[in-house]
Amino acid sequence: MQQALKSSLGEKEWLRFFALMGTAIAVRENSPPVPQTPGKYSELVKELRDHARALDISNKLAAFGTALEVFEQQQSKDNHYYLIEVDHLSRLVTVTGFKLGESELATSKYLDAEKKVKQRSGADAVLVSVDSMAALQRAYPNYFLDTRVFVDLMTKTLKSTRVPRKRLSRVPPILS
Numbered sequence: 001m002q003q004a005l006k007s008s009l010g011e012k013e014w015l016r017f018f019a020l021m022g023t024a025i026a027v028r029e030n031s032p033p034v035p036q037t038p039g040k041y042s043e044l045v046k047e048l049r050d051h052a053r054a055l056d057i058s059n060k061l062a063a064f065g066t067a068l069e070v071f072e073q074q075q076s077k078d079n080h081y082y083l084i085e086v087d088h089l090s091r092l093v094t095v096t097g098f099k100l101g102e103s104e105l106a107t108s109k110y111l112d113a114e115k116k117v118k119q120r121s122g123a124d125a126v127l128v129s130v131d132s133m134a135a136l137q138r139a140y141p142n143y144f145l146d147t148r149v150f151v152d153l154m155t156k157t158l159k160s161t162r163v164p165r166k167r168l169s170r171v172p173p174i175l176s
Contacts (some may be wrong), residue, residue: 017051020044024127024157028164042161049158056122059150060088081106085113089122
């Protein structure tokens with residue numbers, strides 16, 4: 001995936017998917033929609049469905065959830081660097097830990113992993129440096145959220161082109 005989504009540098013398809021999903025969530029919460037997303041709910045869902053299918057969102061987010069489980073299980077007191085490799089197609093996650101004095105080895109292994117990722121689609125690699133798992137969770141809290149909640153909400157949204165009943169009394173005019 002290798003996307004800097006929060007800084008709007010990700011691939012256009014991913015950015016568009018999250019904009020669409022943001023509007024779908026906004027509708028449920030009776031909040032303003034994300035700018036430049038469809039005004040009709042049925043059109044929003046159709047475009048969201050197309051992006052979710054093309055990007056294989058459910059499988060990729062499930063793999064990220066798996067990566068977090070493996071990552072937490074593989075921690076060691078002596079490790080300071082962690083190389084996490086995710087193969088979304090096979091849902092295989094590999095975590096390799098490196099001690100503080102092994103930064104050059106960790107970087108070298110990460111560069112090798114990046115080369116492999118570029119040669120096959122559906123794979124990601126990341127190298128993180130932390131003093132402890134608690135420090136990583138404080139620094140990157142979004143990495144530790146459960147993706148199942150998001151995937152469940154997306155699945156519910158994709159099942160219908162009707163505006164969800166569970167909303168507050170008024171709907172933003174653009175979505176009526």
